[in-house]
Amino acid sequence: MPVSTAQVATSRPSRYIKQLVSHMGRKVTAELAGDGRGTLTFAQGTCVLTPSGDHLELIVTAADAEAVAGVQDVVTRHLVRFATQETLDVDWTEPIEGTDLRLVEPVVGDYLLTHCTPPGEVLDELVVRTREATGDASGMQVSRDEGALLTMLVRLVGARNAIEVGVFTGYSSICIARGLLEGGRLLACDVSDEWTAIARDYWERAGVADRIDLKVGPALETLRALPAEPTVDIAFIDADKESYPAYYEEIVERLRPGGLVVLDNVFLGGRVMDPAFQEERHLAMRGLNDLIAADPRVESVMLPVRDGVTLARRR
């Protein structure tokens, strides 16, 4: 239960952050960013302090509830001591797990679904068919707003040469293939014959089958077998999470300048923000998110679309 927040009403949030960073900097790592955001890194966890109008926003992240309480205690005591001209009310929320974070408010999520270009009959039917054929696994399919985003990105990039890692029943492949320039091709990678059989059927129905090359097998092998030349315009990564770093490396080296790699599920349902989650896929995604943000080969932005989407554009 490692994430807890507090909103402290005050007319001087920036001043307290400066004071705290300067004071705590003698004992722990304390940083003040140009935008006024402060970060305190203790042995047990971190506290991020952000000035927000007439509030000071605090976020404590640590590996367990006890560690959260320890960081909360240090921060609260110092803040209260620094506030000589007012009484600060530091009211922390109960610590929650990353999986309980609301990544997209349901009402917002629903509004987004109904305010993008409609995907059309074939994709609507594919959603139904996927649910019937795969049950709970159907949750892996990209949503209609994310699908619309993919088509839009493919068009904006002016893509002729695209790659998809993780086809499932073909929804996102159709979205990508639709946006390609005349003569464009999509290399679609997946390990499942069963799921991609459905994809093939719907690619035909959507009229894009002739521009998709399906490669069934481990995607890493497929990617490594590609020429090591920067010819890829856009790639979408949406497969096994442990392999994301390897997929990213193979793809980023093959992107042409201005080419885009799009990564899905970069929040892992909130688990990337929660240090209690330490499985291989959590470490892989957390590490990759950090790497991309600092990667000099690309410009990147992370979008709170569904489970988090990163766009990284090759410089």
Ligand SMILES: C[S@@+](CC[C@H](N)C(=O)[O-])C[C@H]1O[C@@H](n2cnc3c(N)ncnc32)[C@H](O)[C@@H]1O
């Ligand atoms: C989240 S689903 C993809 C959803 C798809 N983009 C869509 O919109 O319907 C992940 C897919 O990755 C595939 N996959 C898992 N491990 C793989 C691997 N090593 N190589 C290629 N595909 C893999 C799975 O078979 C599954 O179809």
